[in-house]
């Protein structure tokens with residue numbers, strides 16, 4: 001079959017690889033001249049297999065007013081009158097129900113496990129080099145109440161091998177670079193099996209392998225404008241370089257997927273959640289940051305990276321709801337700079353490679369993987385905060401489901417129409 005992959009971020013590239021491996025003729029279209037130029041370019045670098053908690057939860061609901069009103073809050077809304085945000089927000093509130101959260105957690109953990117084994121398989125079989133390392137992750141909790149809840153959650157799900165609950169003093173012994181004293185935070189959860197890796201470097205390495213395949217064609221530097229339908233079937237897409245026809249299409253356009261779905265005549269609950277990162281190359285204290293760290297309360301991640309043979313620290317976070325605005329707001333970058341100094345004593349005054357990207361977020365944080373209501377269009381999008389972690393498993397599911405060719409009415413944990 002000829003299958004057209006719409007979008008060449010980490011989701012589109014891994015999808016293209018699995019489809020090409022299955023023997024299909026694949027064509028990849030993207031508006032940029034090279035791959036992974038949007039949300040996959042400089043993300044938090046954490047492969048977060050054990051921490052898949054959704055943003056929507058009873059705890060988030062309680063904190064929502066303070067989260068949205070404080071000036072330095074990691075979340076901000078600047079698109080209050082946007083009808084798309086209102087529709088998305090209503091679904092977000094529903095997704096805060098404890099039963100919905102439990103369902104999301106179990107679906108995401110299974111997808112994360114599949115992703116981990118698929119990433120290992122691809123890395124080894126294709127000899128991909130992108131700084132993959134089992135660095136372990138420490139999630140620190142400032143408030144005693146949140147820490148207790150996290151400990152309960154570890155006890156409830158806690159089969160992750162090597163996961164430990166640590167007191168504040170034990171956290172400081174594990175990460176001596178932490179600038180706290182033990183009285184300033186409650187404790188942490190350390191998961192030795194968690195990994196880090198540079199998503200952009202992975203995409204670049206996978207692009208090289210895709211270019212070596214005779215059954216993969218490219219249309220880069222090419223904008224996708226909309227669908228070409230024949231009745232209820234998608235038969236081609238309009239692009240800046242003319243119409244591109246195929247037997248099937250896979251929608252991997254990240255935060256722009258919702259607009260393409262709208263042009264196809266159906267609602268896709270994906271909204272852009274803008275985040276920021278900075279990358280400190282060769283920081284003086286990089287050698288002491290062996291593990292990645294998540295500051296749960298401030299929703300910030302710190303990951304040790306290897307870039308061009310040099311050590312680096314990536315600091316990422318923030319979740320702003322402001323439509324598709326891609327302005328790099330210096331005040332949001334300052335939050336990351338300050339966090340680098342306050343948490344790890346890192347000097348973020350020099351070259352910090354400031355970046356922002358739009359996470360394609362669904363209300364319940366689960367990606368949408370399944371056939372769309374439009375015949376011929378499959379969706380693999382909406383991976384939100386965990387697209388790097390979940391990419392390889394999502395691509396595997398996509399290739400398998402396209403092979404089975406089930407109808408759009410199917411339900412399941414990742415279907416557009418989730419089971420109630």
Ligand SMILES: Cc1cc2nc3c(=O)[nH]c(=O)nc-3n(C[C@H](O)[C@H](O)[C@H](O)COP(=O)(O)OP(=O)(O)OC[C@H]3O[C@@H](n4cnc5c(N)ncnc54)[C@H](O)[C@@H]3O)c2cc1C
Nearest residue numbers: 007009011031038039040044046224254275386387388389
């Ligand atoms: C600050 C931040 C930190 C993050 N940290 C982590 C982390 O630590 N771990 C983790 O697992 N995930 C993390 N993520 C999430 C992860 O980066 C995303 O979920 C993932 O990159 C989404 O990939 P994608 O391929 O769906 O989207 P994208 O990478 O945005 O790709 C979509 C592609 O579609 C193309 N496209 C869109 N519209 C058109 C059009 N009209 N015509 C042609 N092409 C088009 C774009 O050019 C783009 O290349 C983070 C994200 C951010 C923003």
